[in-house]
Amino acid sequence: MIVIKDLTYGYHSRDTLFQELNLTLPPGRVYGLLGKNGAGKSSLIKNMAGLVFPQKGSCTINGLEARHRRPEFLAQLYFIPEECELPPVTIPVFLRIYSVFYRCFDETSFYEYLRIFNVPEKCQLHKLSFGQKKKIHIAFALAANTDVLIMDEPTNGLDIPSKTEFREIIARTRRYDKITIMSTHQVKDLDGLIDSVIIIDQGRVLLAADKEEIGQKLSFSAKRAGDDTIIYGIDAPGGRMTVSRNTGAETSTLDLELLFNAAIYNPSGIRAVFQTQ
Amino acid sequence: MMIKKSNLLLVTFAVFFVAALFTADRELAIQYRRIDLKDPFKNFGMVPVRPYKVLNISGGNSYTVRIVQGTAYTIRLMNSRKQFFRMEQHQDTLAINFTVSNQQYQLPEQCTTGLILTVPALAMINTSGINCELSGLKQGSLFITQEHEAILRMKDLRLGSLVINGRHSSTVTFRDSNLTDTLRLTLDEGSSVDLGPLKTRSILTKLKGNARLVITAANLNNFVK
Amino acid sequence: MNYIKKMIALNRRQYLEHRQFYGLLALAIASLLFLLFFITWHWRESFSGGVGNGIFLIGLFGGGAAFSACLYQELRHPAKTIWLLGIIASAGQKIMLWIIYAVFLYGLGYTVIFYLIEALFFSMASGSQSATMKANVFSNGFYSFYLVFVNFQLWLLVGSLAFRKGALIKTLLLMVLYFIIAATGNVVLMKAMTGENSITSSLPFNYFQFIHDGENIYVYLPASIQALINVSYNFLLPLFLSYIAYLKFTEKEI
Numbered sequence: 001m002i003v004i005k006d007l008t009y010g011y012h013s014r015d016t017l018f019q020e021l022n023l024t025l026p027p028g029r030v031y032g033l034l035g036k037n038g039a040g041k042s043s044l045i046k047n048m049a050g051l052v053f054p055q056k057g058s059c060t061i062n063g064l065e066a067r068h069r070r071p072e073f074l075a076q077l078y079f080i081p082e083e084c085e086l087p088p089v090t091i092p093v094f095l096r097i098y099s100v101f102y103r104c105f106d107e108t109s110f111y112e113y114l115r116i117f118n119v120p121e122k123c124q125l126h127k128l129s130f131g132q133k134k135k136i137h138i139a140f141a142l143a144a145n146t147d148v149l150i151m152d153e154p155t156n157g158l159d160i161p162s163k164t165e166f167r168e169i170i171a172r173t174r175r176y177d178k179i180t181i182m183s184t185h186q187v188k189d190l191d192g193l194i195d196s197v198i199i200i201d202q203g204r205v206l207l208a209a210d211k212e213e214i215g216q217k218l219s220f221s222a223k224r225a226g227d228d229t230i231i232y233g234i235d236a237p238g239g240r241m242t243v244s245r246n247t248g249a250e251t252s253t254l255d256l257e258l259l260f261n262a263a264i265y266n267p268s269g270i271r272a273v274f275q276t277q
Numbered sequence: 278m279m280i281k282k283s284n285l286l287l288v289t290f291a292v293f294f295v296a297a298l299f300t301a302d303r304e305l306a307i308q309y310r311r312i313d314l315k316d317p318f319k320n321f322g323m324v325p326v327r328p329y330k331v332l333n334i335s336g337g338n339s340y341t342v343r344i345v346q347g348t349a350y351t352i353r354l355m356n357s358r359k360q361f362f363r364m365e366q367h368q369d370t371l372a373i374n375f376t377v378s379n380q381q382y383q384l385p386e387q388c389t390t391g392l393i394l395t396v397p398a399l400a401m402i403n404t405s406g407i408n409c410e411l412s413g414l415k416q417g418s419l420f421i422t423q424e425h426e427a428i429l430r431m432k433d434l435r436l437g438s439l440v441i442n443g444r445h446s447s448t449v450t451f452r453d454s455n456l457t458d459t460l461r462l463t464l465d466e467g468s469s470v471d472l473g474p475l476k477t478r479s480i481l482t483k484l485k486g487n488a489r490l491v492i493t494a495a496n497l498n499n500f501v502k
Numbered sequence: 503m504n505y506i507k508k509m510i511a512l513n514r515r516q517y518l519e520h521r522q523f524y525g526l527l528a529l530a531i532a533s534l535l536f537l538l539f540f541i542t543w544h545w546r547e548s549f550s551g552g553v554g555n556g557i558f559l560i561g562l563f564g565g566g567a568a569f570s571a572c573l574y575q576e577l578r579h580p581a582k583t584i585w586l587l588g589i590i591a592s593a594g595q596k597i598m599l600w601i602i603y604a605v606f607l608y609g610l611g612y613t614v615i616f617y618l619i620e621a622l623f624f625s626m627a628s629g630s631q632s633a634t635m636k637a638n639v640f641s642n643g644f645y646s647f648y649l650v651f652v653n654f655q656l657w658l659l660v661g662s663l664a665f666r667k668g669a670l671i672k673t674l675l676l677m678v679l680y681f682i683i684a685a686t687g688n689v690v691l692m693k694a695m696t697g698e699n700s701i702t703s704s705l706p707f708n709y710f711q712f713i714h715d716g717e718n719i720y721v722y723l724p725a726s727i728q729a730l731i732n733v734s735y736n737f738l739l740p741l742f743l744s745y746i747a748y749l750k751f752t753e754k755e756i
Binding site: 283297303312356357360 | 709
């Protein structure tokens with residue numbers, strides 16, 4: 001479990017990005033951390049990974065303080081940054097070097113993911129394209145089987161077929177008792193992949209809820225203007241698409257992009273529904 | 278903003294460093310005030326030594342080694358040469374390895390003196406690579422062996438018998454007044470001896486391999502009849 | 503994984519990822535040494551004896567800085583730093599491995615390369631002066647430069663962890679600046695403290711030299727104080743710098 005308690009963080013002491021932020025992420029879910037560029041997504045996940053330190057408060061994974069970066073903490077976490085680099089070695093050498101650090105590393109799965117990603121097994125890693133490097137990182141991360149996997153903009157640099165492959169791999173990977181966090185501003189890329197949504201903007205959590213809860217409280221459908229349950233609406237080619245309060249037992253398919261826009265353009269409306277801070 | 282522990286320690290270290298520097302400089306100032314500028318040996322420290330008969334001395338030649346006649350066996354070592362000085366004493370033999378880098382920017386006579394030995398008498402001197410000055414000895418016999426480009430200047434000696442064995446381009450120069458009954462020279466491999474104004478009754482020589490012996494007219498005139 | 507196994511795993515990583523660079527650096531150092539030996543041999547009348555030791559120092563410190571530049575390159579790229587910080591090992595183990603590489607393995611490797619090249623060169627270029635041109639590293643206290651080298655490498659490590667950009671250059675510049683200030687500043691300080699205006703040189707925590715009646719006179723610290731300073735400089739300072747490097751590593755943020 002990831003517990004963020006009273007987290008205050010900023011690049012400078014006078015200029016705080018997060019002010020006493022609280023968030024608890026139980027295991028067994030795939031979290032989509034959504035936000036605009038500069039919303040603080042990367043800072044939040046870097047706090048979780050112990051790559052930056054909070055000014056106040058704490059961030060723990062299974063009770064271990066992130067900022068201490070103890071080996072037992074690092075063993076529970078795999079962090080894929082937005083920009084990926086790989087050493088000048090081949091894949092077998094890469095595996096020889098790094099797989100030993102991960103107790104539950106599954107080499108067969110690693111090669112399986114590489115096959116799905118169409119990454120050649122015989123290559124010098126540092127000569128690969130940005131997207132290929134990212135694929136190797138993702139394959140390695142999933143094969144490492146850590147309790148927590150954090151991916152910062154995982155689909156950045158991936159072409160359209162690769163994004164499909166990425167979705168296939170994430171969908172195939174069953175991380176029942178583990179936490180997967182994917183941070184992105186490309187909301188559509190995570191559609192159908194995530195169990196829980198966290199939307200942040202200007203250092204505040206606008207929404208943190210499971211898909212089920214969202215389905216219970218919100219309705220995504222075409223509605224005419226004037227309905228007082230509408231939180232957000234946008235004209236689309238197929239008609240006006242809206243996010244509205246689910247007053248009855250309405251069932252609708254979660255539209256992540258619509259939800260994201262609703263949270264960004266009508267944060268008070270979303271907060272009122274979900275009673276967030 | 279909270280200062281990082283490492284920066285705090287570095288600042289503390291800097292403060293400590295400056296404080297220690299001032300303390301060390303203060304101690305240097307105290308040492309400076311203790312120096313007697315009239316003392317000819319103010320740059321030297323004493324090294325304890327027992328009497329000996331045989332002196333083996335080797336090493337670089339940037340600094341001159343002076344062996345002078347005195348009433349007791351003493352060693353004065355230039356303070357700056359301490360780290361290059363190694364000494365061992367076994368029975369009647371004193372072995373000194375006086376090593377500096379083997380550079381020589383000046384003429385041998387102009388080199389700074391780095392080591393001064395006073396001896397009442399010596400039976401044998403073996404030098405290797407040393408720029409040496411020997412003066413004032415008055416005794417029956419003296420045996421000198423020189424090798425590895427050793428340089429020896431001799432002054433004011435009064436000896437019954439003097440034996441010099443030289444090799445490896447070593448040189449011996451007699452300066453000022455020197456007197457000996459018999460001089461035996463065995464020179465090899467480019468070694469040379471300049472007798473200068475030496476007074477002697479007999480010279481027995483054995484020269485090989487580019488060895489040189491310089492006998493001047495003044496020298497010949499000084500032969501003891 | 504226990505401590506030793508983890509150190510072995512970290513070492514394997516350090517070696518396998520950089521072996522190409524190690525090979526190239528060894529080759530570059532060997533070529534440079536050969537060139538320096540050739541220059542000093544060819545124009546041997548222009549060089550006095552003892553040049554071997556000088557060549558040794560050029561390679562030790564110059565090559566050491568180049569080696570450090572490679573060793574700490576991961577700290578120059580955020581993505582690589584994140585990767586490094588995420589490796590499942592303690593900060594102490596990672597710092598320890600760097601110190602082993604930068605100080606001990608480089609020091610040992612360089613010494614072996616130096617003597618091999620020297621032996622090779624003088625097997626080809628023999629002559630009357632060859633004996634005096636050879637290095638004599640393990641006598642006359644010259645090996646104390648190894649202790650200076652330890653501090654030099656550790657300062658480079660601390661600098662690499664402290665500065666985000668141009669760390670190596672900045673650290674080297676700071677070192678040069680320190681030596682200039684230390685050498686000239688201490689002369690000024692000693693002049694002020696003693697009132698002696700003919701002080702010509704001084705080394706902090708060691709000595710100063712002045713001229714009296716045309717004679718150079720050296721003033722040294724008492725042996726006991728000098729011994730204390732030597733122990734502090736040669737043993738306590740490396741420990742302190744290693745600890746600072748450890749702290750800097752634990753405080754590292756991306």
